[in-house]
């Protein structure tokens with residue numbers, strides 16, 4: 001039994017934040033941001049608009065595309081690092097909004113790899129026969145955690161959500177998923193506040209993302225190269241067997257390095273980082289949905305999804321779409 005993608009959906013908040021506007025906030029330039037990251041603009045959630053609000057719109061679109069009703073869904077997983085609340089989980093809030101019934105619902109926090117982790121988990125449930133129709137979401141409002149005075153992070157991130165409905169099918173399907181983590185790199189990317197550690201908001205100015213970008217960059221390029229090799233080897237495939245690379249959208253230079261490693265032309269790579277920035281767990285499903293809805297990715301083609309993020313976490317999924 002395989003988990004087949006029956007439909008995808010995505011949602012972006014309306015407000016666009018351009019590089020020109022960021023020039024008025026911090027000592028940066030449109031040129032620097034475009035050259036070093038490939039980002040031209042990103043979306044920002046409206047005041048009061050939460051991760052669950054974004055997830056709901058993406059999920060509704062995915063369910064409509066898949067032709068499934070709320071009652072059909074028997075598993076809901078949300079990849080997010082920016083839940084509405086500490087608890088209930090965003091998945092529980094979303095389950096109620098969508099009227100899904102009492103299916104299992106939980107969040108996965110794997111930072112930017114959250115959707116790949118969620119997809120991998122749902123795939124195991126479907127392969128095992130314990131779920132037949134799974135809704136998998138990646139949704140974030142990471143801009144709520146940014147220090148708008150820190151030019152090394154505030155230019156990078158955006159908000160959004162993407163979703164996929166997986167159904168059990170004898171035809172492939174997700175061919176394999178691969179997830180990894182190494183907690184030894186926590187100092188390079190993360191926050192130093194939290195529930196148990198204490199927020200100490202008055203001392204630190206709230207929850208803030210901090211990143212040693214250049215060091216993260218090098219590990220990301222190496223690690224994504226390795227996960228690509230691992231995924232191909234697990235499926236006894238060659239680079240040329242992959243039709244599309246749908247990568248995490250953190251930095252165009254990282255995406256190009258992975259494409260080079262796969263000997264793929266950029267024509268075969270889905271790029272949204274220019275318009276979305278880094279939307280963390282939402283970035284892969286946003287790119288996947290755009291690729292499918294634009295008609296670029298077609299049924300029968302092979303897709304390689306990959307992501308790398310805070311933790312560090314990383315993962316990949318090879319899909320016969």
Ligand code: UT7
Pocket residue numbers: 027028029032033036037112151152153155212213214215216217220250251254278280308309310
């Ligand atoms: O999604 C989770 C995983 N995250 C990532 O994969 C992100 C990985 N890292 C990156 O994408 C890149 O490292 C960045 C885009 C964050 C930074 O690019 P970089 O080429 O690695 O630049 P850098 O950090 O080495 O900084 C180069 C220079 C520095 O100035 P000096 O020390 O050379 O004078 C920075 O202070 O660029 C400066 N700089 C900026 N200048 C203008 C850093 N941020 C900015 C900025 N505008 N926004």
